[in-house]
Amino acid sequence: MKKMRVFDFADAYNSILGGIIAVLTVIFGEHWYLFLLFLILNVADWFTGWMKSRINNKENSVAGWKGVLKKLGYWLMIAVSFAISVGFIEIGNVIGVDLGITTFLGWFVLSSLIINEIRSIVENFVEAGYNVPMILQEGLEVADKVINKVNDSESE
Template sequence: MQEFFDKANLLWGAVIAVLTWIFGEYWFVFLLFLALNVIDCIYGYAKSRATQTLSSEKGARGVLKKVSYWVIIAIAFSVSGFLISLGAQLGVDLGFLQLLGWFVLAVYIINELTSIVENMVALGIDVPEIFVKGLNAVRTVVNDAGDRVIPKDSGEEK
């Protein structure tokens, strides 16, 4: 039995090491987002069955949307890292862009939570109003913080 636990601990340690190597110190935030993707798919499927709107096309669009979220997150983190390095070469401090990927990820986490709650409500599950209000408050705080880091009018043509 001890050998089983030793192997399980070794496997778990390897998984954590790989996740940390790929996603960095905060790998668990990405794991949370992945879990929310799966939970949203499950409740979206249940809602589609309950409302008799289930279709393979709708399911495929949902999967494509989830994959697109991951692509946008990867782009946000990659581009911000690239631009920070480029800025350093040019003598321009673009360090604030480090937050770009995190803001994108935060917005998508809030969107997934909101979608899960909406699907639960459509299924007749009682979701406490305080939770819904809390999600809306978090969305506002994250959007406002993002606007302070990268103002709304930066880059917009007038």
């Protein structure tokens, strides 16, 4: 039996990781890591929601499945927003109008949902009884207002 050398393992690791990153880049583009971040936040939000429910003795499988379906809906929303922008850009090419600005739509939706997931994770920690620094809670609220262009006078 041949013994695997360290270099063989490193080469295999690099090849596999490189292949995964190449596939993600083909599917999600050069900013694939933002979509991966959103996926990680989805899982973290689901887990912290489950943890909060467990700590507060309010576990409910129906609510858990609603949460999973909500996350799937978010991914569908992202796909639709990017598809709409691609469609508008193509229509612009056909009619001779630069509609490249519509790419903003997909990125806006993704950034709004990332902030929403982070806020939900923080809320889960707060409701589970964790001491969450106010700077984090307030900072996320400010970021949400900036992304969604909410004026202070409107939120009062």
